[in-house]
Amino acid sequence: MIDLDHAATTPLAAEALDAMWPWLSQRHANPASDHADGRRARQAVEQARGEVADLMGAAPADLVWTSGATESINLALKGALEFRGVRGAHLVSSRIEHKATLDTLRWLEAQGHRVTWLTPDREGRISADQVRAALRPDTALVSLMWVNNELGVINPIEALAPELRARGILFHVDAAQAAAWLPIDLRQVPVDLLSLSAHKLYGPKGIGALYVCRRPRARLSPQLHGGGQEQGMRSGTLPTHQIVGFGAAARAVAAQRSEGATRVAALRERLWRALSEALAGQLQRNGGGPVAPHILNVSFDGVDGEALRARLPGLAVSSGAACSSATREPSFVLRALGHADALADASLRLSLGRGTTAAEIDAAAAAVADAVRTLRNWAPA
Incomplete structure (x- = not known):
């Protein structure tokens, strides 16, 4: 995992x-x-x-x-x-x-x-x-x-x-x-x-x-x-x-916060670039400007959110805050940004940690991209 x-x-x-x-x-x-x-x-x-x-x-x-x-x-x-x-x-x-x-x-x-x-x-x-x-x-x-x-x-x-x-x-x-x-x-x-x-x-x-x-x-x-x-x-x-x-x-954390933040931010951008290239830019990044290094939130139009998460058994990812998962509703944060329910639900919060590796980032990007392509082929928008 x-x-x-x-x-x-x-x-x-x-x-x-x-x-x-x-x-x-x-x-x-x-x-x-x-x-x-x-x-x-x-x-x-x-x-x-x-x-x-x-x-x-x-x-x-x-x-x-x-x-x-x-x-x-x-x-x-x-x-x-x-x-x-x-x-x-x-x-x-x-x-x-x-x-x-x-x-x-x-x-x-x-x-x-x-x-x-x-x-x-x-x-x-x-x-x-x-x-x-x-x-x-x-x-x-x-x-x-x-x-x-x-x-x-x-x-x-x-x-x-x-x-x-x-x-x-x-x-x-x-x-x-x-x-x-x-x-x-x-x-x-x-x-x-x-x-x-x-x-x-x-x-x-x-x-x-x-x-x-x-x-x-x-x-x-x-x-x-x-x-x-x-x-x-x-x-x-x-x-x-x-x-x-x-x-x-x-x-x-205090001993390695600065160095760790720089490394994780680079990995986050590596993940975003890999997803963007694999899906030919057909995805949306949520949240801009100054951002913390460890969080990447991405929406994938044209796929069902629950089906997407089900096709990622090897990844621990979420569609939003863990405290809201019991409601089974699309992220209220993304809806506040103007996302329709379907697009908010077809979003992933990908959050990295100090133990995350480049190999894991590459494998995760490939898995997410493959799942999105498969779902879009099954039920094209």
């Missing part, structure tokens, strides 16, 4: 597994316990906090552990508005955010808040001017993803962050797809809240983090109540093994 679905999840890095194993096999103390083993666990947790913070150019004390990016997003959006105690606040986001953001914002709408939903341009980008035009005197928060999880398009986070800070508007960023590939430095980009997921950067599933700016302080009301862990913002016993795996994965 050739894995071209790294945007859904990444394999666990060897460094992460090595770091996790002692905490699964030998050490079991609760990091909140006040004895030698507990303090040892707490030290491991804090070391990992520093490693994840270093990846983002943040201070360790700025990070709150969560169960993943979904919880991180919920805590950021719900917690920020609840702490402020505002009713009917105005929020700004886009129509092509991750489901974790979309569904949380819809829940907030049901509580009486008002959301301006921005529509991306034909390339899938939300411009800084769109955000500026949507702001109102009562705007409390803006939430955007740094990298779109289906298209790889990079949003203008760096341009917007200082402007929103100057206006006193909280800025939440979903960086789940960005952290492994882009040089993020929160000392230079003043966002208030930023969500991370370990399994998108070669760490274990079930652990994530929320960056909470301390200067100026972005205050949150907790969404889980209990023992008051994580500065009172997220109660619950900390899973030491998952946290140290997250830290080790972040350290490994």
Whole structure:
């Protein structure tokens, strides 16, 4: 199986597994316990906090552990508005955010808040001017993803962050797809809240983090109540093994992020060229302008999407975000770009990883092209 679905999840890095194993096999103390083993666990947790913070150019004390990016997003959006105690606040986001953001914002709408939903341009980008035009005197928060999880398009986070800070508007960023590939430095980009997921950067599933700016302080009301862990913002016993795996994965990413991004971007373009040549240009690339190196989204007119995916048993690919696969509907992201349902369904998100090879790219391109040609011959448009 050739894995071209790294945007859904990444394999666990060897460094992460090595770091996790002692905490699964030998050490079991609760990091909140006040004895030698507990303090040892707490030290491991804090070391990992520093490693994840270093990846983002943040201070360790700025990070709150969560169960993943979904919880991180919920805590950021719900917690920020609840702490402020505002009713009917105005929020700004886009129509092509991750489901974790979309569904949380819809829940907030049901509580009486008002959301301006921005529509991306034909390339899938939300411009800084769109955000500026949507702001109102009562705007409390803006939430955007740094990298779109289906298209790889990079949003203008760096341009917007200082402007929103100057206006006193909280800025939440979903960086789940960005952290492994882009040089993020929160000392230079003043966002208030930023969500991370370990399994998108070669760490274990079930652990994530929320960056909470301390200067100026972005205050949150907790969404889980209990023992008051994580500065009172997220109660619950900390899973030491998952946290140290997250830290080790972040350290490994930091050591090779720049070089890896360059190599993977070259492979992505090799894949696009191979598909374009094999299909004589009869395909459409989705997402343009500045894009993350690891995602290529392509539509194939004149074929049935389900039949196409069925003819690729040797490839791990997807038609969109893994979290939306249960609905069996065409990608809402591509439909937001103006694609008809049939074309949106006949699309593949091909996402590469640091272990992807040129041989795998060539084999995948040949398999996809062969499947498309076969289906078009069977049922020509």
